[in-house]
Amino acid sequence: MSNSIFNTTVGVNFSNTFQSSGEQVSAAKAASQIKETGVGTVKMFTYNQATCISAFASQGLQVLVDVPNGDLELCANNDKTTIDAIIKVLSDNSTTIPMICVGNEPLGSWWNNAYSPYLVDALTNIKAAIKGKGLSTKVTVPFNYAIMGNSYPPSAGSFNGGLKSIILDVCAILKADNSVFMINVYPFITQNNQRTISLDYCLFKADNAKKGSKESKVWVPDGKYTYKNIFDAMFDALYVTLVNNNYGDLPIVIGEAGWPTGPVAKYPSATSSNAQVFNQNLINHCKSGKGTPRKPNIEIPCFIFEMYDEDTKPIGAGAYEHHWGVYEYDTKENDYKTKYTLNW
Numbered sequence: 001m002s003n004s005i006f007n008t009t010v011g012v013n014f015s016n017t018f019q020s021s022g023e024q025v026s027a028a029k030a031a032s033q034i035k036e037t038g039v040g041t042v043k044m045f046t047y048n049q050a051t052c053i054s055a056f057a058s059q060g061l062q063v064l065v066d067v068p069n070g071d072l073e074l075c076a077n078n079d080k081t082t083i084d085a086i087i088k089v090l091s092d093n094s095t096t097i098p099m100i101c102v103g104n105e106p107l108g109s110w111w112n113n114a115y116s117p118y119l120v121d122a123l124t125n126i127k128a129a130i131k132g133k134g135l136s137t138k139v140t141v142p143f144n145y146a147i148m149g150n151s152y153p154p155s156a157g158s159f160n161g162g163l164k165s166i167i168l169d170v171c172a173i174l175k176a177d178n179s180v181f182m183i184n185v186y187p188f189i190t191q192n193n194q195r196t197i198s199l200d201y202c203l204f205k206a207d208n209a210k211k212g213s214k215e216s217k218v219w220v221p222d223g224k225y226t227y228k229n230i231f232d233a234m235f236d237a238l239y240v241t242l243v244n245n246n247y248g249d250l251p252i253v254i255g256e257a258g259w260p261t262g263p264v265a266k267y268p269s270a271t272s273s274n275a276q277v278f279n280q281n282l283i284n285h286c287k288s289g290k291g292t293p294r295k296p297n298i299e300i301p302c303f304i305f306e307m308y309d310e311d312t313k314p315i316g317a318g319a320y321e322h323h324w325g326v327y328e329y330d331t332k333e334n335d336y337k338t339k340y341t342l343n344w
Contacts, residue, residue: 005098005138005180007040007062009287009299010344012326013256013306014042015313016049025308025329025336027055033327033336034307035059037344043255043303045104047089057096064303065089066101066142067126069115075102075122087129090137100137101255102126105144105184107163110316120169127177138179141170142255145185148237153222154294157237159245171247180301181247183238184256187230187278188320192267197230199269204229204281225293231257231282232292239295251301257282258305260320261339270320276340279304279326283344308336 012034025033030052034042042056047065056063067075067086074082090097102123106115119141127139145151147167149160159167174181187202198218200206207228209215220227227233235252242248259278260270282302291298309325330337 006301008038009301010039010283011041011043011062011064011301011303012037012039013045013258013303014052015045015306015308015310016052027052029336030307031055031059031061035061037342039344041303042307043101047086047100050089053089053093053096057093061096063093063097064099064101065097066104067122069103069106069111072103072106072115072118072122075125076118077121078125083125083129086126087133087135090130090135091133094135094137097137099179100126100130100139101142101182102139104142106141107147107166108144109146116163116166119166120173123170123173127173139177140174140179140182140253142182142184143167145183145234147183148241151234151237153220154225154227154233154236154240155222157240157244159241164245168245168247171242171245171250174250175247179250180253181238181242181250182253182255184305185231185234185254186257187234188259188269189317190230190234191269192318192320199274201228202230203274203277204231204285205277207281207285222293227293229285231285235292235300236294239292252295254286254300254302256305257302258324260323261325262323263319267318267320270323272340275326276342280342283342 014030041062043064045066046068053063071082103115103119106119123139130137147160147163150156150158191197191199191202201218206215206218220233238252242250259275261272261275262270264270286300286302289299306324307327309323309328311322313321315321327336327338
């Protein structure tokens with residue numbers, strides 16, 4: 001797809017709730033450090049953080065804001081106070097915020113359908129309010145990959161049957177808005193849950209292997225296509241699914257993708273070395289313009305998860321939830337430092 005919506009192909013996720021060793025980075029510090037990476041777009045998890053938005057804007061950064069899941073019911077009921085607050089943020093920052101995310105993985109099974117009844121109406125009402133104000137802000141929904149009912153092989157890609165009608169309603173809104181389909185992709189979680197999947201296949205390590213070599217044995221054939229890494233396979237499974245539902249022209253954006261750095265005792269592959277390899281290879285791949293086997297010759301907009309560790313994040317999914325950050329708090333230097341080097 002054209003990357004015209006975003007300043008750079010690769011962006012970064014920033015959580016305003018992060019804590020690390022009892023310290024919280026200031027908005028100004030975060031904006032400065034993100035700017036230093038060369039990243040042009042930041043994805044947040046709320047719209048109600050004027051200080052952060054202002055700090056990022058002062059550094060020339062684009063910002064994607066988010067309507068938290070807890071506000072979806074209010075938005076679905078067209079609550080004036082909530083809708084007006086969202087539109088004010090978008091209006092006050094119209095040159096900074098090109099897109100607003102509605103919900104954050106709102107169809108995740110762990111929510112027990114708490115938000116699914118409200119998603120489509122919330123998205124509809126927010127878009128109507130944006131249009132009514134004369135703004136050009138795009139809308140999207142960051143879905144978790146579990147919306148897929150099947151993803152292997154990619155040619156068999158399909159949506160979860162129980163969620164399909166909601167997803168297709170969202171697709172219709174996104175298409176009318178000339179927007180994008182946003183999906184979160186986590187090869188680490190897939191590999192951790194299914195240890196039979198090659199780590200090299202998840203880390204892009206076999207991409208440049210020669211056919212017939214030992215390294216190429218991790219490749220996955222799918223008809224006339226060959227998958228050399230799991231990222232492409234997951235991307236194309238979604239693409240096939242969209243095509244089969246007449247939404248193949250919706251550009252796909254990766255809302256979150258990353259690799260944690262611990263705890264290694266429980267998750268052996270969650271090392272800083274693997275995180276560096278995965279994130280660097282992901283960045284290179286998305287920016288390369290190679291695309292995927294089924295969707296070649298495109299750059300893939302992708303937001304790395306995430307800029308900073310979150311020591312207070314719930315760990316129901318796993319203790320690794322505290323360790324996704326590229327940066328961590330260095331208690332000796334009393335400052336946030338990068339864990340490993342990335343060429344963004």
